[in-house]
Amino acid sequence: MSIFACRFPVLLPLLLGLSFSIISCQKPYVFPQEINRQLDIGMGYLVGEVNTTSAILQSRLTHGSTLTGIEGKTERLYGKLPGHQGVARFEISKQEDFDQSYFTDWLRADAENDFIVKVKVDNLEPNTSYYYRLVYGVNQSTTHQGSVGTFKTLADKESYNSRTIAIISCMNYDWFHNPQWRIYDPKAQHHLGYETFETLERIAPDYLIATGDNVYYDKMPSNIAKSRDELRTKYHEQFSQPRLVKFFSKVGSYWQKDDHDYRVNDSDPFGDYAPSHQLGVEMFREQLPVVAPEDKNAKTYRTYRLNKTIQIWLVEGRDYRSPNEMEDSPTKSIWGQQQKQWLKNSLLKSDATFKVLITPTPIIGPDSKGKGDNHANLKGFRHERDEFLDWLIENQLEQNFYIVTGDRHWRYHALDLATGIEEFSVGTVDASSTHSGNGKKPLPEDKIEHPYHQSKQTGGFLLLKTLPPQGNAGEALEYTFYHQNGKKVYQVIKTLEKSE
Template identity: 35%
Template sequence: MKQKSRRSFFKKASISLASFSLSSLLPPVLATGLNQRVFKIEPEVYFTTGFKTAEVSSNSALLWTRICSQPKPNPIIHKREEKVFRHPIEFDENMPVEQMDGAVKGIGGLVRATLLNAGKNIKSEWYPALEENDFTVEIPFDELKPETAYQIIWEAKLINSENIFETRGFFQTAPDSNSRKPIQLVTSTCQYFWSYDNDTRGFDSYDSMSRLNPDFFVHTGDYIYYDKPGPLAKTIAKARHKWHAMDSWSSLKDFFKNTPIYMEKDDHDLLKDDVYPTSDAYGELTFNDGLKIWNENAPIRNKPYRTFRWGKDLQMWLVEGREYRSANKLEDSPQKTIWGSAQKEWFQETVKASDATFKILFSPTPVVGPDRDAKIDNHANKSFQNEGDWLRDYLSAQKDMYVVNGDRHWQYVSVDGKTGLMEFGSGPVSDAHAQGWDQEDLRTEHRFLRVNGGFMGINVFREGDKPVIIFTHYDTNGNSVHEERFPES
C-alpha cells in the first residue's frame, strides 16, 4: 500500500505536467527587404501520436515516439453505423489520407530522451525522425536500476533549430528475480478505431485501466485493423494512417505516459484476416510492407518472441504467431506449425530454465478455446491440431502455468478437458467490437463467458509467504465481472 501511495504521489506531483513549447518564448527571426519587415516563424513539432515505454526489464527499456507537424489529430466528421464495429457511414476511401478523420501529419526532426531518478539523469543522443520510418524514433536505455522509478523528459526539434518542444512521462523498471514485490498488470486485445466509446477520448477501457495504476500492459494483437473501412489500408500511406489515428486518442496517450507496454501482433495489424507469410497482398500492401510498418510502430528489441521476468513470482512469454507459420489450409501434420521450430525450441529452453512461481504464456491466438468450427488459424482449431495437442500437453505439464490470449471478441475462462490447461481471453477493448459467439452457447470448457468488451487484470502477490495469482475480467468502465484466484500449487 505504501509503495502504491508513493507511486501515485510521484505521478501526481511530478509527472502530470502540461507539455509546453519553448519556441513560444523565443523572439521571431526578423528579415528585412524593400522597406518591408517579414517575420519568419519556424513551425512547431508535436508529440500528437504520443509515446510509449516498452520492453521494460529490470535494467533496460525501449522508448518510442513519432513527431508530428500538427498539435491535434483531424476531427471525426463521419457518423457511424449502429451495429457491431460501428463502421463509418459514407466514408470516401479515395480521399487524401491527410484529410481523413484522425489523420496526423509527421515531420522530420530530432528527438532526445532523458531519464531522471533521485536527481541523476541519463540523457540520450539526438535521434533523427526520418520520413522513411514515418518519423518514428526508438531510443534504447540500458544499465538501469531494478525496481526504480524514472521520469522521462522527451525533447523534439526541427533539424538546425534550437526551438525545442517537450513532454514528460514516467515508468518503473521490473524488480529483479529475487524480489517479492506485488505486481499488477493489465491486458487487452482487438481495437478498431471506429469502435470507440467516446469521440473525444476514444476507448473507456484505457481510462479504466489507468485508474488501476498497473505496473505494465500487454497488448495481445490486433492493435489496429487494416481490413476494416475508414479507410481500408490497401496502401502503405493508409496503413500508417491507422496507427496515427489510434495512437492519437487521448485515452491511449494518457495511459502510455505512465504505463509500459509489451506488444504482440496478430493478423489485422500485420496485413489482413488469417494472414501467413505467403498470403497474397492486400491491395498494394504486401506482407513485407506490413512487417516494416509494424516494426515502425511496435517497439520490440531483437526477435518478436521474448520473455520477461517481473520479480520472484512472475515470468511471462510473448510469442510470435504470424511470421513463421505454415499456410492455414495445408493438411495438418506434425510438421505444420504456427510457431516454427526455432521458436518452439526457444520456448521449451526458457520455460525449463525459469524458477518463477507463476508463468504466463501470452498468445495472440487461442490455445484452448473453444473456437468456432469454421476457424482454421489457431491452436484451438483442427487445422493445427497436431501442434495444438503438443502445446497443450507441454503447458499443462508445467507447474502453475497459464495462457492469456487475444484475438477472440468475447471474454472467457476455459479449461481444456483433456489436459486441464487454463486459458483466459481478455475480450475486445470496447463493447462495439464484441461479437462472434452466442452468450447462451456455454460449453463444457467454459468457467466464464461474457460476449462483451473490456480488459483483464492480473495480480501477483503474497499472503504471508504464500504466492497468489488473481485473474480479473473487467467491463469497459472498470467494474469487475469475474475473478479466478489461485495459490501456488
C-alpha cells in the same frame, strides 16, 4: 554505441547508460488548404520491452496534435497526422523534478521511418521508477520540452514485489468511431478514445500487454489500408487519441501482432496481395517499441521474468506459420520449429512460481467450428496444440501454467478437462467490436468447461496481479476481468500448487 549528454558528468558512470539509434520516415501527405500547424509530439510516448535494466523509448514528431481531414471526408475517422522533420533526444531521471538527469544523443526525425524517434536505454536499475521527457525541435538550438512520462523497471527474480499487468486485445478504431457500427454512449466521449484507457489510467497497472490487432488494416471497405502510407495512417489515427496518449505516457508496454495489424483477417505469410508479409512485419517493428532500432535481426518472441512469482512468454503467431489451408499434420505449425524449441527450452529453465503464456490466438477455446486459423480450431493447428499440451504434462509443467489469449472478441475463462490447463481470453477494449460469444460456448464434445463466459456486449480487459506470500498462504496470481467502465465482472485467484 553509447553516447550521453549530462548535467552531472561525474555521476554518469554510476547511474545510467543509454544506447541510441536514429529513426526517421517518408515525405508527409500534403493536405488541401494546409493550415499553420506547430511542431508537436501528437502521438505522445510509448515505452516498450521494459526489463530489469533496459527499456525502449519512442515518440514521433508531428505537425500539431490533431488529425487533419482528408478532402471529401468529414469523419474524424478519415484523418491524418503528418510528420514533422526535426531532431529530438530523451531526458531521463530517477527524480520527478529531473534534478539529476541524463540525455540520449540527438536523434533525427525524418521521412524514412515516419518521423519516429526511438532509442533503447540500458544500465537502468531494477525495481525503479524512472521519469522521462522528449526535448525536440527543428534543430538543436531551438527546442521544446515534452510532457513528463514515467515507467517502472522489472523487479529482480528473487523479489516478491507485487506487480499488476493489464492485458488487452482488438482495438478496432474504425468500428469505434464510425456511427454505423459503434455502440454510442453520450457519456463515453468517443472523441477522446476508448473508455477502457480512462479506466486503465485510474487503475494504474505497472505494465500493459497488447496481444495484437492493435490496428485494423482491413476493416471498413472505404478505409482499407494496403500501402505503406496507408498502414502508417492507421497507427497515427489510433495512437493520437487523447486517452491513449495520456495512459501510455505512464506505463511500460509489451506488444504482439495478430492478423489485422499484419495483413488481413486470418492471414499467413503466403499469398500475393497487399499488404505483403514483409510490409506487415516492417510496420509492426517500426510503429511500436518492440525491438531496438539498431537490432535488425531481433526476434519478436521473447520472455520476461517480472519478479519471483511470475514469468511471461510472448509468442509470435504470424511470421513463422505454415499455410492456414494446409492439411493439419505434425509438420503444420503456427510457431515454427525454432520458436517452438525456444519456448520449450525456456519453460524448462524457468523457476518462476507461475508461468504464463501470452498468445495472440487461442489454444484451448473453443472457437468457431468453421475457422482454421489457430490452435483451438478443429480445422487449424490441432496437432501442434496437442503435442505441446502433452509435452507440458510429460515435463510436469502443467501445474501453475496458464494461457492468456487475445483475438477472440469475447472474454472467457476456459478449463481443458483432458489436461487441466486453463486459458483466459481478454476480449476487446470496446463494445463496438465485441459480442457475447454465446454461439462459442463449449459443447460436450469439446471437453472444455467455462467457469466464466461473457454474456453481454461490452469491452474491457484482463488484469493480472501477483500476490506475495502472507502468513501460511503461499504466492498467488489474481486474474480479474474488468468492464470498460471499471466494474469488476469476474475474479479468480490461483494459489501455488505443489507437485506430489
